[in-house]
Amino acid sequence: MSEIKIDSSVFSEKKSSNKGNIKLQVEDLKAFYGKKEVLHGISADFVENEITAIIGPSGCGKSTFIRTINRLHELTRGAKIEGKIVLDGYDIYDPSANPVLVRRKIGMVFQKPNPFPNMSIYNNVVAGLKLQGHSNGTELDEIVNTTLEKVGLLEEVEEDLHRKKGTDLSGGQQQRLCIARAIAVRPDIILMDEPTASLDPSSTLIIEDLMKDLSKDFTVIAVTHNMQQAARVSDKTMFLFNGDLIEFGATRKLFEKPDNHLTEQYITGRFG
Amino acid sequence: MAERNQKINPEFFQSDRNLRFRLFKDKLMFYVTGLCLLLILVPIFGILFEVFINGIIGFTPDVFTKAGGSPLDPNTGLLHAMMGTFYVSVIASFFGIPLGIITGIYLEYYGKGFFSNILRVGIDSMVAIPTIITGIVVFALIVLSMGSFSVLAGGIALAFIMIPIIAKTTEEMIRLVPQLYDEAGYALGLSESQTAFSIVIPLASRGIASGVLLAFARIIGETAPLLFTAFFSQSVPNNILDVSATLTVLIYQYGISPFEAWNRLAWVAALLLMLMNLGVIFITRVIFSENGVRPWTRIAEIIKIAFGGVIGEESAKEE
Known part of the structure; x- marks a missing residue:
């Protein structure tokens, strides 16, 4: 339990000085389900405090890719990977790396909001910390306050922190609660797997604003089905097609002047 | 237009x-x-x-306060059988509930190898084994070696009936918890066992609890295994090594007797047993309806596992 460090001052000090550092390097990543190869050697660098959007048609490997980054992929039976994913100079697939500790550095928000139905709002936020063995009440209180404030949920739920369950909230609120839960354990990277796919348009906009805000403190990698969303929120965009990385670069350039004709066809809606 | x-x-x-x-x-x-x-x-x-x-x-108040005795004595009751049923079901629960739940958790989380498949087949067939066979096995193993019928042997026989039911329902109920909660736990940097014990199993706890209750309802109505194990007597058991009457065996013994007083007591015992069963099933229903998540599907599932065959399938079809 020694690796838990909680620093509750947190969000104020921006890490903008780090902007431009490469946070995560993916090198020749291949992912398999059984014998079937679904990602064919992807290499990409992710820059600290940037938002990267991953786009591509259904079944192109977007979700698989993002799930290899926090080693959730390998929990599926028969799933494995080849290649390297390097976080801050350390290969997270190194045999000595413990996937549980990797996931403390790389948090994730899922497509369907999944707050724990048997826990209050408060306990949902600190679920990760509490179960990792953290029990200082005042510190936990402070973390709940700062994280809920961060996701813009504090005012809405302040009265009900202990009274209501996480699942009593609306869909958009639940998703923000899940984001709060993910950032409460202070990861370096936040993965989002279509975080707005099950939300209504106004909740979607709130989450998009939140993503921009989060990128001040975290490196964000988000899968999205929605190209407008990628264009609105991301710094970089990655286009995957049939398990290959087709194009990866600044969002603006990728949408306005793509290098690859497949990218162009996809973003203009000719397929997918 | x-x-x-x-x-x-x-x-x-x-x-x-x-x-x-x-x-x-x-x-x-x-x-x-x-x-x-x-x-x-x-x-x-x-x-x-x-x-x-x-x-x-x-029904008379004596039912609760007097033990058995001569059929010609008007002042007899069911106290001995009620205490017997109480003892055997407590002993059965003491062994059966923890072992059943642990087995279910094991099967769901680690049950992937050859050994586990054998265990699974064993448990499936244990559910289907006629309970009189469980009774005679416990008779051979415990009653013969200890040299007497006892409440303990009765409890153990009933525990053998409880374990597979509880193990099956526990496994099924844990499996019904959507994968997305497992993944949420892993993504927070929790280990597999933390995710299982702090998140997934608590989410399945209502289902597991009602599996336990239905297994309990099932064993308090068992007769056959008790005929060989706790057997029958007319006095209240002093300790768990005593031979004792139970409500079900008493219904059998008194029901087939030629004495009208005993026949009457058999009916009273039947009523008590029925009320206990209805009570347990009612509690189970309450537990489920509070949860609000597809109670009928799950109850049908449990009933199917617990009682096997016809009843369960019928109610599953209704769904």
């Missing part, structure tokens, strides 16, 4: 023969299924009614 403004032919609503035939079939099926429902309800309520009336007739 012109077509849209046309007046509808009045016959449009009446003349479709095909539709009329379908409506007729619909009505027919409604009455046929309703009739089947009645056919089932009549015997069910007949049994409940018969037991209730006869039980009430024979």
Whole structure:
């Protein structure tokens, strides 16, 4: 339990000085389900405090890719990977790396909001910390306050922190609660797997604003089905097609002047 | 547009023969299924009614305070059998509930190898083994080696009936917890065992609890294994190594006896047993309805596992 460090001052000090550092390097990543190869050697660098959007048609490997980054992929039976994913100079697939500790550095928000139905709002936020063995009440209180404030949920739920369950909230609120839960354990990277796919348009906009805000403190990698969303929120965009990385670069350039004709066809809606 | 403004032919609503035939079939099926429902309800309520009336007739306060005795003694009761049933079900729960739940958790989380498949087949067949066989095995293993019938042997026989039911329901209920909660736990940097014990199993706990309750309801109605193990006596057991009557065995013994007083007590015992069972099932229902998540599907599932065969399948189809 020694690796838990909680620093509750947190969000104020921006890490903008780090902007431009490469946070995560993916090198020749291949992912398999059984014998079937679904990602064919992807290499990409992710820059600290940037938002990267991953786009591509259904079944192109977007979700698989993002799930290899926090080693959730390998929990599926028969799933494995080849290649390297390097976080801050350390290969997270190194045999000595413990996937549980990797996931403390790389948090994730899922497509369907999944707050724990048997826990209050408060306990949902600190679920990760509490179960990792953290029990200082005042510190936990402070973390709940700062994280809920961060996701813009504090005012809405302040009265009900202990009274209501996480699942009593609306869909958009639940998703923000899940984001709060993910950032409460202070990861370096936040993965989002279509975080707005099950939300209504106004909740979607709130989450998009939140993503921009989060990128001040975290490196964000988000899968999205929605190209407008990628264009609105991301710094970089990655286009995957049939398990290959087709194009990866600044969002603006990728949408306005793509290098690859497949990218162009996809973003203009000719397929997918 | 012109077509849209046309007046509808009045016959449009009446003349479709095909539709009329379908409506007729619909009505027919409604009455046929309703009739089947009645056919089932009549015997069910007949049994409940018969037991209730006869039980009430024979009921006296002595039932709760006096033990058994001579059939000619008017001052006898059911205390010995109630205590016996209490002891055997407590002993059965003491062994059966923890072992059943642990087995279920093991099967769901680690049950992937050859050994686990054997265990799974074993548990499936244990559910289906006639309970009289469980009784005779415990008789051979425990009663013969200890040299006497005992409450303990009865409890152990009933525990063997409980374990597979609880193990199966526990496994199923944990499996019903959506994968997304496992993944949420892992993504927070929790280990597999933390995710299992702090998140997933608590989410399955209502289901597991009602599996336990239904297994309990099942064993308090068991007779056959107790005939070989706790056997029968007319006095209240002093300790768990005593031979003792239980409500079910008492119903059998008193029911077939020629004495009217005993017959009457058998009816009272039947009523008590029925009320206990209904009580447990009622509690189970309450536990589920609070959860609000598809209670009938899960109850049907549990009933199917617990009682096997016909009843479970019927209620599963209703769903």
